[in-house]
Amino acid sequence: MNTWIMIIGMACITFSVRYFFLAKSIPFRVTPVMQRILKYSAPAVLTALAVPFLVFPQGELEISVQNPFLIAGIFVCALSLLRLGTLSTVLISMIFFWFIR
Secondary structure (H helix, E strand, O other): OHHHHHHHHHHHHHHHHHHHHHOOOOOOOOOHHHHHHHOOHHHHHHHHHHHHHHHOOOOOOOOOOOOHHHHHHHHHHHHHOOOOOHHHHHHHHHHHHHHHO
């Protein structure tokens, strides 16, 4: 029962936060400075999600050339600098990871 209360509570919090920004009845405008700052939120979140998998693949810090996750992560960063499309970047990086693993 406690789990369901937590799930419903988190759903209400998520809905209320998103409703505030998306509702037409609430007069809210994002300033240009805030728009510039928000451009960095997606890369920051993705970095926070990916880095633990890259440097802690077995639960311990492993920064070496023996770590295929770290090597593949560095390859993906270099590949993304080439400004390829999303699908081609994902496919090439998956093939690269498959070969080095």
